[in-house]
Amino acid sequence: MLRTIDLRSRTLTAQELATALPRPELDISAAHAAAVELIDAVRAQGVEALNEQAERFDGGRAASIRVPADEIQDALEQLDADVRAALEEMIRRVREGSRAQVPPERVTRLAPGAEITQRWQPVDRVGLYVPGGKAVYPSSVVMNAVAAQEAGVASIALVSPPQRDQGHRVHPTILAACALLGITEVYAMGGAGAIGALAYGVPAIELEPVNVITGPGNVYVAAAKRAVSSVAGIDAEAGPTEILIIADGSAAPAMVASDLLSQAEHDELAASVLVTDDAAFAERVNAELEAQCSATPHRERATTALTSQQSAIVLVDDLETAARVSNAYGPEHLEIQTRDDEAVLTNITAAGAIFMGPYAPVSLGDYLAGSNHVLPTGGQAARGASGLGAYTFLRAQQVIRYNRDALAEVTPKIVALANAEDLPAHGDAALAREATS
Structure with missing residues (x-):
């Protein structure tokens, strides 16, 4: 199922490694012109452009772009009790993890009467993008909103595309998550136009511009974030999800296969990569993956992702080389399942989030680990960027007193x-x- 890239007995530079590794075909710059056109339309025509874009891309416009407060509250009241309990626990855990990311104020005294104070101030207002499409992401509401709230952001606006199967409303599970977090400013809009609306504002619906825009989306959302980055801060230009697993023969093939599959079900462009020094183990994982994929509900998109160029098994001589391969790749999600996970970790420098051992699957991080699942993606992004956190919404300021x-x-x-x-x-x-x- 997964193709094999054999790097054994080869000495490659970091650049040669990066070139040899699997990548999806994704060119954000190719979507840039279209994204700018949609943003410009929203700036010039406001609500009219947003409604036209909803008809064009989402299959219909919402009755009201600004979601009424009672609709948000109704969604919470109708939320499944088990889902509510799970969301509440996620909020609690992510809140604790995010709170630890806020640095304390620190004073440095350079001489008598000479000091500088390092302080961290939250931005005034943020815009959160929650995608629609193939899945529903209340978890993205939690990850983005809790990080902003723990940073101390006072004003939060959230946008999410109107869903055709929900009567052109924002999905009720998204709205219920907003209600649990106390977010009342929610807009039924998506795509590049929504990013433009957040960045520049839409007076007719009393949408004020924001200082920072965060949240994942498709290639047009990523291109739009790049286009508005001169007027609003952004978290990252998110691409398709990625998982890279470093494993040796001590790992359980079924567990490794299930983790590779868990990311492949996201999207046809999702990347699933196994790096191992054991060819026989790789064959067992491939067999498990084929069996599990044939039984999963989203087998068609998962099969496409797993058999496309962005997914592969990479064979290496040893686990030290496996770490070099991972660093050259810069994965969004890195799992380490080996005889000595801590030894492998000492050689890791580039990864969005790192999951250690057989009992820390990426899906734990997606929901209840307490970490944030909004991470750098899109090909080597983790080599130069970090994931979303409270720090995303903070500005470092130095106060000088002499x-x-x-x-x-x-x-x-x-x-x-x-x-x-x-x-x-x-x-x-x-x-x-x-x-x-």
Whole structure:
């Protein structure tokens, strides 16, 4: 089922490794022009453009783009009790994990009367994007909203596409999750136009612009986030989901296969990669994967994902090389299932989230681990970016406090550096304090 890439007995550079590894065909830049056109339409025509785009892409417009408060509350009252209990526990765990990501204020004293304070201030307002499409994602509501709330964000707007099978309303499970979190500003809109609406605002529906936009979406949502990044901060340009598993012969083939399949059911472009130093183990995983895939409800999309170019088994000489392969790949999700997981972990530098051992599947992180599941994707993104957290919504600020003596002590050096840079007024600004003291 999974094709095999044999890297044994080969010495490759990091760049050569990155080139040799499987990747989906995904070009966000190709969607950029279309995304910009949709954003520009929303900026110029507001509600009219949003309704036209809903008809065009979602099969129909919502009766009201701004979701009424009673509709949000009704969704909570009708929510299945088991799902509600699960969401409440997810909220509790993610809230604890997110709270730990808020740094404390720290004061550094450089000399008597000279100090800088490092503080972290939340942005004023954020926009959260929750996708529709092949699945329903109340978990994405929780991951995005709780991180923002724990950062101290005061104003949260959430957008999600109107669903054809829900009478062109936002899915009620999404709305119920909003109700549990106290989010009352919800809009039935999706795609690139929704990103544009969050970034620039839509006065006719009293949607004010936001400072930061987060949340996953399709390639047009990713392209739209890139297009508005000069006016609103973004978390990342999310692509299809990825899992890379480092495993050796001590791992259970059925467990490894089930984890590879769990990501493949997301989307035809999802990437499932196994890196192992045991060819016989790889064959057993492949056999298990084929059997499990044939029995899963979403077998068609999973089969496409598993048999396409972005998924593979990668054979390596040893687990140290397996870690090098993983670092070159930069996976969204990394699982380690080996005889000595901690030894492998010491060599890992690039991964969105790392799941250790046989009892920490990626699906645990999707829902109840307490970690955040909004992670860098899209090909090597984890090599230079981190996942969503409370820190996504915080701005680092340095507060400088010097008294007269502390400034006087460094004024000659300020003057020397200012003159070296041919900026004499910089030095004069410091000298002026001596003249008036």
